[in-house]
Amino acid sequence: xxxxxxxxxxxxxxxESQRAGRHEGKEKADTAFDNIKQVxxxxxxxxxxxxxxxxTSVLVQQHGDKMKPVAYFSSKLSGVACVLPHCVRTPIAxxxxxxxxxxxxxxxxxxxxxxxxxLDLILIxxxxxxxx
Numbered sequence: 001x002x003x004x005x006x007x008x009x010x011x012x013x014x015x016e017s018q019r020a021g022r023h024e025g026k027e028k029a030d031t032a033f034d035n036i037k038q039v040x041x042x043x044x045x046x047x048x049x050x051x052x053x054x055x056t057s058v059l060v061q062q063h064g065d066k067m068k069p070v071a072y073f074s075s076k077l078s079g080v081a082c083v084l085p086h087c088v089r090t091p092i093a094x095x096x097x098x099x100x101x102x103x104x105x106x107x108x109x110x111x112x113x114x115x116x117x118x119l120d121l122i123l124i125x126x127x128x129x130x131x132x
Contacts, residue, residue, distance in 0.1 A: 057097035059104060073100050090114070093123045 060067040079090050090112075094114055101110065114122070 057093075057101075059101050069105055071101070073097055074102070087117070087121060090118045091125060094118065094122065 022075075057073045058069050059071040059073070061070050062068075075096060077089060077092060077096075081089055091114075094112060098112060100111070
């Protein structure tokens with residue numbers, strides 16, 4: 001059999017040159033993935049909330065001396081909850097954040113950070129529902 005004729009892209013590549021091309025592509029992909037991962041886990045600056053925009057919750061975990069995001073959640077309250085006073089909306093939003101975090105936390109201990117006033121409201125509601 002005569003050797004294959006080179007096509008427009010040049011002679012066919014042998015197994016060794018194909019492996020080298022795959023290795024080079026994997027290195028580029030790994031570098032790109034590492035760059036994206038670094039951007040995602042870098043610290044973000046906090047600003048004062050803009051209540052005209054949707055608020056989100058962030059699930060963070062201690063990594064060395066910093067808290068790093070593990071997951072972000074964003075959800076709109078129901079139409080009924082939106083018209084309730086702030087003191088009622090906030091515990092609802094906090095409970096939604098805890099509920100949606102459950103699939104990641106998997107029954108491990110979790111800390112919910114809220115203001116003292118909101119904590120009091122959550123504890124009152126918890127006591128109220130247990131006494132029923």
